[in-house]
Amino acid sequence: MALLSIRGLKVHFQTELGVNQAVDGVSLDVEPGRTLGIVGESGCGKSVTALSVMRLVPCPPGRIVSGEILWNDRDVLKLPEKELPEFRGREVAMIFQDPMTSLNPVFTIERLMCEVIVRRFGVGKVEARKRALAALTTVGIPDPETRLGSYPHELSGGMKQRILIAMALLCEPKLLIADEPTTALDVTIQKQILHLMKDLQQKNKMALLLITHDIGVIAETCDDVAVMYAGRVVECASVHALFSHNRHPYTRGLFNSVPKRGLSKETPLPSIEGSVPSLLNPPKGCRFAPRCFRRQDRCTVDDPQLLPVADKHTVACHFPLEDPA
């Protein structure tokens, strides 16, 4: 059974220009102990989906229009306010894209970490410090004693992300949501952080929901993948199925538009024409239709539903591609 199950989630934002249909009917499952990747371009609703699970969507301007988020047979969207702190630390924890802004700059790492530990476990200062040190060691911070006395701005991006991971894992959550955890980092540091997250995931037998726009990161870290486009999930499959026989025209286009190793400029890159639509006034029917080379009349009228095309492989398209030759 799925650990987390999002069903028909719709989250809209009221803006000056109208209603932004940011997340419009998203369904996905995270299985215990596995890694689900959400991939898609800027603004497709990845972060809003994640924030909804944490009950962190600012309302207003946001509004949860419909849907449910099932966790242990309970709908997270209906959890009473007072149960949220417990849910957010012990059940699900989240780390964000920009490690620079997620740590309060006026406190030392020791103060930031110990506060969480004291609040959650009700232990004394000495014990809290001991646990903080152990947590820093687990995430590979060199010289953790000294680091406890540092302020966030004295640390590199990679160090801060390690510390945020350490803090997220303090309460041993069953699910860690990581929203673009390495986008702000250099590649050699990205590799270290992804390695660390996978390692800790295995040790803690934790599920991971990893949000990224980088299909390379997906290939390296995920078991299952949901591809999002303009507020909807368009394809969902195991990572192997998605890389070897993706069926949605957008997925195919996205994967092809990244140059492959060994390719050079003599061969033009296949590209998707046009750009991502505005969600204030999204296209009728399939949201990818204006850019799709397989579009037919029906595509601009009927919303394609996410339907199975193979075992554990769903696609939202009226005319899915056949398996590639």
Next chain:
Amino acid sequence: MSAPLLDVRNVLKRYPVRGGVFGRTRGEVHAVEDVSFTLAKGETLGLVGESGCGKSTLGRTIIRLEEANSGGVNFDGEDLLALSRKELFERRRHLQMIFQDPYSSLNPRMTLGEIVREPLAIHRIGNRKQQLEEVTMLLEKVGMKPEMIDRYPHEFSGGQRQRIGIARALALRPRLVIADEPMSALDVSVQAQVLNLMVSLQRELDLTYLFISHDLTVVEYISDTIAVMYLGRIVETGPKRAVFDAPAHPYTRALIDAAPVRDPRLRGASHPIRGETPSPINPPPGCAFHPRCPFAIDRCKEAIPPLEAHDSPGHRVACIRREEIAGELKRPAVVSASP
């Protein structure tokens, strides 16, 4: 071989770091240290490296948005660093820059037409009518409709704004274009459009590109030659295939291995290297990569390794152990299996 269009020699750029109450100089950021390379007409040099390695500073120093401390930049037989401001202004026509952020590099109060026409007006090229004709032609070249000419930057998507930036950079028919991370603010599906555009314009207009990026995939695609920078220095350079297929500097190997492979069957094929990039204020002695290098020996800390010829023509590497470790740096070529 004919003389290169651009010949950069021993360029050095350091920034003083001030601190304390009296603003005394506390040290220097070693942004660009003794960098030399050449770039042939019509070719693309991909300059890669991680944040803070000096690649953008190098680009900006070449066209004198920053002044070098020492060194020479020979462009078409003339030392740009020795020119007066007025002479430089004349030459700027031939050297243009495309910037990373299409959102902030366009003046929000100017229309698309004005943005692209401005360089022509500044350099007093043609009359107004000729300039407008030129703008129309440029917009068509970059795939924008001329009827959009009266619209403002905020009305365009990131990809369209980058096209506008390219049209503007090309207005003066430059010979050398320095593109600093032109893809990194764009959506993945739009990057391919802009890359294709840059390649076709290069062919059509015989452009020479200095393409600065941290993204190895993009650099591998568009470049003919590669230069890899680490802490202000070029540590490896050469023809693209030599650098990508037989990297000889441990840092290049690490960088290639760190770029995620787009094939789930090949995951876990390599391990991350340890540590982080040290501060450019007090770079480590000797080879600056030694604290992170899996092959470092004591001798690596003693002297800065010179960039020396390696295996194939044009391939140069700054590592004293490059011959001994060549075998260990070899790895089967990665074949991508994505459809």
